[in-house]
Amino acid sequence: MPELRQDPVTGYWAVIATERAKRPESFTQERKESVKSNAVCPFCYGNEAMTPPEVLAFRPDGGEPNTSHWKVRVVLNKFPAFTIEDKIKTSASNMLYGKQKKSEIYANMPGLGIHEVIISGPDHSKSLALLNVDEVELIIEAYRSRLLKIKDDQRIKHVLIIVNHGKEAGASLEHPHSQLFGTTLIPRLVADELDCSRRYFCEKGHCIFCDIIEEETKLGDRVIKESEHFLVFSPYASRQPFETWIVPKNHSANFECISSAEKRDLAFMLKDTLLKIYEGLNDSPYNYYLHTSPYRINSGEFYHWHIEIFPKLAIQAGFEMGSGMMINVVLPEGSARFLKNL
Amino acid sequence: MPELRQDPVTGYWAVIATERAKRPESFTQERKESVKSNAVCPFCYGNEAMTPPEVLAFRPDGGEPNTSHWKVRVVLNKFPAFTIEDKIKTSASNMLYGKQKKSEIYANMPGLGIHEVIISGPDHSKSLALLNVDEVELIIEAYRSRLLKIKDDQRIKHVLIIVNHGKEAGASLEHPHSQLFGTTLIPRLVADELDCSRRYFCEKGHCIFCDIIEEETKLGDRVIKESEHFLVFSPYASRQPFETWIVPKNHSANFECISSAEKRDLAFMLKDTLLKIYEGLNDSPYNYYLHTSPYRINSGEFYHWHIEIFPKLAIQAGFEMGSGMMINVVLPEGSARFLKNL
Numbered sequence: 097m098p099e100l101r102q103d104p105v106t107g108y109w110a111v112i113a114t115e116r117a118k119r120p121e122s123f124t125q126e127r128k129e130s131v132k133s134n135a136v137c138p139f140c141y142g143n144e145a146m147t148p149p150e151v152l153a154f155r156p157d158g159g160e161p162n163t164s165h166w167k168v169r170v171v172l173n174k175f176p177a178f179t180i181e182d183k184i185k186t187s188a189s190n191m192l193y194g195k196q197k198k199s200e201i202y203a204n205m206p207g208l209g210i211h212e213v214i215i216s217g218p219d220h221s222k223s224l225a226l227l228n229v230d231e232v233e234l235i236i237e238a239y240r241s242r243l244l245k246i247k248d249d250q251r252i253k254h255v256l257i258i259v260n261h262g263k264e265a266g267a268s269l270e271h272p273h274s275q276l277f278g279t280t281l282i283p284r285l286v287a288d289e290l291d292c293s294r295r296y297f298c299e300k301g302h303c304i305f306c307d308i309i310e311e312e313t314k315l316g317d318r319v320i321k322e323s324e325h326f327l328v329f330s331p332y333a334s335r336q337p338f339e340t341w342i343v344p345k346n347h348s349a350n351f352e353c354i355s356s357a358e359k360r361d362l363a364f365m366l367k368d369t370l371l372k373i374y375e376g377l378n379d380s381p382y383n384y385y386l387h388t389s390p391y392r393i394n395s396g397e398f399y400h401w402h403i404e405i406f407p408k409l410a411i412q413a414g415f416e417m418g419s420g421m422m423i424n425v426v427l428p429e430g431s432a433r434f435l436k437n438l
Numbered sequence: 439m440p441e442l443r444q445d446p447v448t449g450y451w452a453v454i455a456t457e458r459a460k461r462p463e464s465f466t467q468e469r470k471e472s473v474k475s476n477a478v479c480p481f482c483y484g485n486e487a488m489t490p491p492e493v494l495a496f497r498p499d500g501g502e503p504n505t506s507h508w509k510v511r512v513v514l515n516k517f518p519a520f521t522i523e524d525k526i527k528t529s530a531s532n533m534l535y536g537k538q539k540k541s542e543i544y545a546n547m548p549g550l551g552i553h554e555v556i557i558s559g560p561d562h563s564k565s566l567a568l569l570n571v572d573e574v575e576l577i578i579e580a581y582r583s584r585l586l587k588i589k590d591d592q593r594i595k596h597v598l599i600i601v602n603h604g605k606e607a608g609a610s611l612e613h614p615h616s617q618l619f620g621t622t623l624i625p626r627l628v629a630d631e632l633d634c635s636r637r638y639f640c641e642k643g644h645c646i647f648c649d650i651i652e653e654e655t656k657l658g659d660r661v662i663k664e665s666e667h668f669l670v671f672s673p674y675a676s677r678q679p680f681e682t683w684i685v686p687k688n689h690s691a692n693f694e695c696i697s698s699a700e701k702r703d704l705a706f707m708l709k710d711t712l713l714k715i716y717e718g719l720n721d722s723p724y725n726y727y728l729h730t731s732p733y734r735i736n737s738g739e740f741y742h743w744h745i746e747i748f749p750k751l752a753i754q755a756g757f758e759m760g761s762g763m764m765i766n767v768v769l770p771e772g773s774a775r776f777l778k779n780l
Contacts (some may be wrong), residue, residue, distance in 0.1 A: 101675035104638065106630045110675040111765045120776035121622050123679060124720060158728045177757070177765050201649050210459055226697050227631035258756030266755025275757065283761030289447045296446065304446055331444035332451040332544050337465060368444055378466060385760030404760070410466050412754060413608025414600030415519070415617065418727030418746070419625030423453045423519050426462055 097179050098207025100281075108284060111207055113177045138174075139215045139271035140404065141165070148172040151212060152241060154234055168234045169215045170242060170276075176278060178209025178251075210246060210278030212258075214238050215271065223261055223272045225370035225379075233363035235274065239386065240359070242276055243352040247391050252278040254390040255285060262381025265408045282390045289387065290399060297398035305400030306347050308332075318432045323363040328369055331431040335422035336410045338377065338431045340369055342403040349399040351388035366403065369435075373407050376438040379406040439521050440549025442623075450626060451563050453549055455519045480516075481613035483507070483556045490514040494583060496576055510576045511557045512584060512618075521546060522591075547661040552588060552620030556599075557613065565603055565614045567695045567712035567721075575705035577616065581617050582701070582727065584618055585694040589733050594620040596628060596732040600696060604723025605749045624732045632741060633727065639740035648689050650674075659775045663710065670711055673772040677764035678752045680719065680769025682711055684745040691741040693730035708745065711777075718780040723750040738766030 098113045138146035141164040150162055152170040159165050216224060217231055222301045224232055239257050246252055260266040282290070296304040312318055312329050320340060321328040328342050342365055344358060354362070373380055388401040414420050440455045442546055447777050453462040456631050482487035558566060559573055588594055596618045602608040609760040624632070638646040654671050656659055657667050662682060663670040671715055684707055686700060696704070715722055730743040758764050 103673065103675035103677075106627065106649065107634050108675070108677075109632075110677045111763055112676075112769060113625065113636065113765050113767050120679065120772050123722075123768075124718065125577060199653065201646065201653055256760050258683050258760050260755045263751070277757055277761070279761075284764050285448070285760065285762035288450075288762070292447055292449050297447055304543065305740050308446065311541065311543055331445065333450070333456075334447040335445075335450075335452045353663035376466065380465075383756040383758050383759055385762065404509040406759060409604070411608040413602045414725040415598065415642075415726050416621055417725055417748060418600050418729065419600050419619070419629065420630070421451050421453060421625050423455050425455050426465075 098177055098209050099374035100201040104201045105197045108417070109281065111177050113207065120310060128395045129324055135272050137220055137269070138220050138275060138409040139169075139213075139269065140220055141218050144169075147213070148174055152238060152245075154238070164218075167217060168230070168238045170234045170238055171213050171215070173211040173213050173275065176211035178207050178211045178216055178279060180208065180210055183357060184217055192349075205280075208251065209234075209254060209279050210249075211256075211278040212278075214242070214276060216253070216273055218219070220271050223299070223370070223374070223379075224259070226257075227367065227372040228362045229360075229367055232367045233360055236359050236366070237353075240352050240354055241275070243350075243388070244396075245256060245350070246276075246278050249278070250392075251280055252391065253393075254279050254282045256286070257284060257386040259382075259384050262379075262408065265381035265383050267381075278323070280394075286387060286390065290316065290390075290393070290395060294395070303398055307400065309345055314431055317429045320372075320432050323361050323365055325358045326365045330428040330435070332428060333426055334426075334428040334431065336406050336424055336427035338373070338380075338407045338409065338425075338435065339428075340405040340431075340435065342366060342369065342405070343400065347379065347400060348398075349395045351386060351401040369405060370373065372435050372438045373405070375408055376435060377409070382406060383408065387403065439520055439523065445547040446545075447541045451505075451623065453519050455517075455549070455625050461749070472579070479562055479611070479613050481511075481555075481611065481615060482562055483560050484655065486511075487636040490516060493727070494580060494587075496580070501606060506560075507586070507762070510580045511556050512580055513557070515553040515555050515617065518553035520549050520621060522550065522552055522593075534562045547622075550593065550622050552591075552594060552597075552618065554618040554640075555586065555621075556616040556618060558615055562613050565712070565716070565721075566601070566709060569709065570707055571705045574709045575702055578705055578708070580619075581616070582696055583696050585692075585730070588618075588620050589694070591620070592734075593622055594733065595735075596621050596624045597730070598625060598628070599727050601724075603725070604721075604750065607723035607725050608721075624735075627728060628732065632732075632735070632737060634738070635636045635740045635742070644687055645740055645742050647685055647744065649689055651685060656710065659771045661775050662714075662777045663707065665703050665707055667700045670707055672770040673746075674770060676766055676768075676770040676773065678748055678766055679721075679741040679748045679768035680777065681729045681766075681770075682747040682773075682777065684708060684742070684747070685742065689730035689742060690737075691737045691743060693728060693743040711747060714777050714780045715747070718777060719749055719751070724738050724748060725750065 100109050102109050144162045150171050153166040154168045155166050259274045293304045318330045331341050384405040389395040389399045442451050444451050486504045489515050492513050493509040495506050498508045601616045635646045660672045673683050726747040731737040731741045
């Protein structure tokens with residue numbers, strides 16, 4: 097089981113993912129090797145047995161679990177950063193945590209949690225930008241469905257869903273997929289958002305995200321696209337060129353409460369935004385993540401779910417790593433104008 | 439002048455570096471182009487006029503400022519992320535901040551500060567790992583000297599010194615150099631360290647770094663090297679494979695108070711650690727940063743300056759970006775063993 101360790105100097109947690117652990121020597125080797133092409137893809141039709149058993153799949157035409165002809169398929173990650181076990185084995189637990197058990201300065205805990213893969217569709221080479229709106233809607237439905245289902249496990253406090261597109265953005269398998277991380281703690285960045293938006297709500301009585309939507313709509317110069325239910329824009333303090341947020345106009349802290357109409361609209365807006373990156377930025381690698389409220393936290397009034405998209409065009413270097421501040425060489429208003437006009 | 443903008447959702451500041459701004463269109467072009475080789479290097483002997491005038495240089499054999507035959511040379515960054523101006527021009531300020539002046543949700547400020555380049559030496563291709571100890575000591579002396587000098591400017595609250603080695607780690611010029619950032623605010627990560635170490639000190643009456651040194655020395659399994667004045671080790675909650683900290687054994691919050699003996703010892707330990715990365719990890723790209731106490735903050739008892747080194751072997755992907763937690767696939771104890779035995 098992976099291990100979480102807390103840095104006593106910053107309070108940040110790191111995931112020491114022993115399940116996917118590499119020997120240090122392997123890094124030397126990797127830097128020598130050229131990029132390997134994928135041999136057999138475990139996410140393509142016919143290779144269902146290569147993944148752990150599915151936890152969800154959409155098969156509108158019927159069919160047995162773990163066979164082909166699914167539209168979207170969700171499986172456990174084979175090399176998980178978090179694993180769920182009904183009972184933490186004492187021996188394994190001792191092995192991992194025994195040595196530090198008596199440490200007064202170091203805290204750790206088992207890497208208990210859920211790490212799933214949401215396979216976008218059967219086509220090995222069609223990223224979200226190139227799927228049709230129906231197909232993207234099914235992926236969003238899979239997000240919603242898993243978020244609702246995982247809520248039943250009282251140990252899981254928060255779910256983060258992410259996409260890594262392209263090798264430079266950290267995708268280790270070509271076949272388009274999302275990843276879902278259910279954790280027993282609330283990740284630092286989400287906790288920071290909750291703290292800040294709660295404070296804003298206490299001071300002003302409004303949701304900060306709702307106020308941002310109002311301000312951005314009024315100013316207009318950072319808006320990329322607007323639909324009935326969503327605003328797509330370059331955030332005011334964009335950390336990277338072309339950073340883009342998709343925020344629902346109706347206040348809602350929990351993504352899993354999305355309505356059917358919103359789901360359809362989001363599919364269109366997400367596809368459209370990613371298509372702009374595909375066409376306007378030469379299919380740039382990108383990451384996106386979905387921030388939604390932790391489970392069983394009373395954040396309904398002050399938090400607001402949203403998606404943040406980051407084309408991978410800048411390198412996080414020494415200044416950014418050492419300061420926690422990003423340097424962005426493009427004005428957010430310029431990014432918005434460029435993406436809007438595509 | 440660059441602009442600092444604060445994200446109202448997280449409280450994080452971003453630097454919108456308009457001085458080094460690129461038009462969004464340029465990103466499209468860059469992805470199409472292959473890597474350009476450096477034409478004339480502004481950091482080599484004879485090209486001193488290509489940089490802004492020097493603010494410090496060591497010329498043991500004498501010579502005029504901004505001529506050759508220096509050993510280490512410090513100049514302002516030509517494309518700065520922060521600039522210092524005696525008076526902020528009202529017109530420029532209006533242009534940048536006028537539109538948001540009445541915003542109730544967005545905060546910004548001028549990117550006032552100092553951004554310098556410390557050129558490691560005359561040799562275009564010798565990184566710190568390959569310099570001799572005398573040469574590295576001169577670089578460290580330049581760090582100390584600039585930190586002491588910049589302290590006189592009451593507007594500057596903190597100085598961060600970093601190195602980006604290799605293109606993948608964000609180095610835009612090949613010629614080895616460090617960068618110094620003097621800021622009018624305390625960077626988030628440093629503020630987090632200060633908060634956490636202050637709390638620890640209040641609770642336990644010790645410096646957390648001193649306690650870490652004691653614990654690591656006792657356990658031994660994360661120690662890479664120890665000298666009279668320094669401990670080099672893989673931190674307990676290492677965020678990345680081969681993350682390495684160099685911490686002085688004598689308690690000191692301010693790097694600029696380093697003694698001559700420590701300076702000499704640090705030159706050896708820094709060179710030695712970077713040589714391990716050079717030899718053991720195939721000259722991996724890396725970043726390092728020096729964390730030292732902000733000026734005029736009474737952190738003497740609880741903070742402790744140190745250097746953190748990150749070989750660039752992992753990609754920060756969607757999970758890391760969306761959570762603020764890093765996934766590390768190598769046990770810190772394994773990293774330490776590998777580097778120790780080189």
